Amino acid sequence: MPRQQQPATRPVRRRSYDQFCAAARALDSVGDRWTLLIVRELLAGPRRYTDLHADLPGVSTDVLASRLRDMEQSGLATRRRLPPPAAASVYELTARGHALMPVLAALAEWGAPALAERRPTDAVRAHWFALPLLRALDGLTHVGTVEVHLDEGEFHVRAGGEEDGAAVYGDGPAARADARIALDVEVCLELARGGLTLAEAVAGGRVEVSGDGPLAAELRRE
Helix, strand or coil: CCCCCCCCCCCCCCCCCCCCCHHHHHHHHHCCCCHHHHHHHHCCCCEEHHHHHHCCCCCCHHHHHHHHHHHHHCCCEEEEECCCCCCCEEEEECHHHHCCHHHHHHHHHHHHHHHCCCCCCCCCCHHHHHHHHHHHHCCCCCCEEEEEEECCEEEEEEECCCCCCCCCEEECCCCCCCEEEECCHHHHHHHHHCCCCHHHHHHCCCCEEECCCHHHHHHCCC
């Protein structure tokens, strides 16, 4: 008796606006809740699933797994296995996913005025201030890593330009910092809103700069 053929499995079609419009096509890929925030986390470089879940408070495990699968299918992220002794899987952005960095930076700039008051239910991570601070660091002529100290924690950013596809910031202290700055969240928000320049904040003593290299000297306007 001939074997009965099984029907071919068809890929599940994601929801689409079905509009021949670049903005609609973009939202087909990144318009779902949490997707752009996952991109925000992956801009810091490869992350394990558990790290992503820890830094995305409020997302369920099912939704996070679903969004990551969608991002892989859309070519925004890939998953790979780290070699021993780590032996863990990490997610990282593709070049197309990394190209969303200016989109997120623009959204952060647009949304900065809404951060006038922190609500009691608001979670916070220090590295969430990296994108607003990167805007304030634009225009530096020296390339290097700036370690940032806030009351909420530490993170580091790559200042003075970066190649596409590379991490633009990272959580925690830098392995090697070319300059270190200390400031509070209020100053960081003023920088994000454009009401204060980094040079003004340094000159006014609201940002402390330490380090001996050319990047630190440029931040001090020496």
